[in-house]
Amino acid sequence: MMKKEVALTAVTTTAAAVVVVVAFARQYWRQRKDRQWKKTNRILRKFASESATPVPKLWEVANAMVSDMEASVSSDHEQAKSSLNMLVSYISPLPSGNEKGMYYGVNLRGTDFLMVCARLAGKYEPISDLFREEISIPSNVLTGTSQELFNFIAVEVARFISAHPMDNDESAANENKLGFTLSYAASQATTAQSESAIKWNNFCSDDSWGKELVDQINQALGQHGVDMRVSALVDDTVGDLAGGRYYNKDSVAAISLGMGTNAAYVDSAPSAPKWQDSLPKAGEIVINMEWGNFDSSHLPITQYDASLDSDSSNASSRKFEKLISGMYLGEIVRRVLVKMAQETALFGESVPSKLLIPYLLRSPDMAAMHQDTSEDREIVNEKLKEIFGITNSTTMAREIVAEVCDIVTERGARLAGAGIVAIIKKLGRIANRKSVIIIEGGLYEHYRIFRNYLHSSVWEMLGNELSDNIIVEHSHGGSGAGALFLAASQNPTVS
Secondary structure: OHHHHHHHHHHHHHHHHHHHHHHHHHHHHHHHHHHHHHHHHHHHHHHHHHHOOOHHHHHHHHHHHHHHHHHHOOOOOOOOOOOOOOEEEOOOOOOOOOEEEEEEEEEEOOOEEEEEEEEEEOOOOOOEEEEEEEEEOOHHHHOOEHHHHHHHHHHHHHHHHHHOOOOHHHHHHOOOEEEEEEOOOOOOOOOOOOOEOOOHHHHHHOHHHHHHHHHHHHHHHHHOOOOOEOOOOEEHHHHHHHHHHHHOOOEEEEEEEOOOEEEEEEEEHHHOHHHOOOOOOOOEEEEEOOHHHOOOOOOOOOHHHHHHHHHOOOOOOOOOHHHHOHHHHHHHHHHHHHHHHHHHOOOOOOOOHHHHOOOOOOHHHHHHHHOOOOOOOHHHHHHHHHHHOOOOOOHHHHHHHHHHHHHHHHHHHHHHHHHHHHHHHHOOOOOOOOEEEEEEOHHHHHOHHHHHHHHHHHHHHHHHHHHOOEEEEEOOOOOOOHHHHHHHHHOOOEO
């Protein structure tokens, strides 16, 4: 009997000990998880604070950009300190809105080009008979000579024109200029390496090199029976501005907000003494800002932006672009999530291997997660599985992901808004004149929250009354259509 009592006591003691151990383990893991979440939130709050763009900060950025713009176009620009290397675009005139006829354009991008044509009816009427075709450039052409590239383009243009010809009366009336715009490659992950095809930076800085390319393009067009000529190569943002001017004479600037970013605006010739020897004494000029290069101590740059910049192929340059363009927004989000995964086990005890792959998170996927309004953030869950192989995310972790997306998006959009205000201030149009800003690019067109943040930033900076003077519109005709408006401005058929 005694033995049974001792055994029973031992069993009871052992069971109690197990209960105590289990309770202690639960308490330990609960406390550990609480500590991890507190650290996750500290990282999040610190990132949000360093990324913040209150109105005074936006004005600091805008005023710094105005100073850089003025320094870049000043007569002693070589001595003036400016992060902007603004370029005058020698196109004249911009469309008047009265152009009529069928026009054609080409938008040359990193590894492809877009051909577009449409019929203009004049009197600011919408375009009709719009056709567009995207052509991928074969790898052997990309790595060949620029003349080989232009021969390839000329063959495709000849075919495109045959498929969408002008009427006889249009052909007789027009001088048959072909609009030609360039979109600079922004990809860090897949940049085409070419021996002598379009070298964007050279074109930006060397006007004589640009004229040489125009000669090569026209030679290729002639050899392949295309009765059209290119008068100038310009940035596609300048083309967007031409499209805006066709529809509204108050269009004064265009912004591209896609994988990369740029801005162009209309100014008066006397406002740009840098080019006083090559410009008319009066009249309008178009300036390509190359605003992706803008840099200032007022930009809200965090440790994640600094590491992105140092790891990029163009370190210490394109600082503004790395904060606001679609190529980089998802990468900033990814870098924040990596820190959380490593230091707070946001996605479990081990860091998902795919989360460590740079540029794997694209801005369309980021937008989809950010704009997920489902109760349990199901789209966030699906995207984490699809992109990073994360199958065990909690609802709280998904909320953190969405909030990181929001911080990055809000900062980028509001900085773009500050840039718009800077242009209008440089032109002296804030208080007394209506100004239309044309925006092109998937980031603005398809990312609703980004677009809303941009609009609200302009309103907050200027207030109810003054913000009414700035009208922000999506570009007309879609991507690449600016090239055909440039063609129309160079051969106006005016009634």
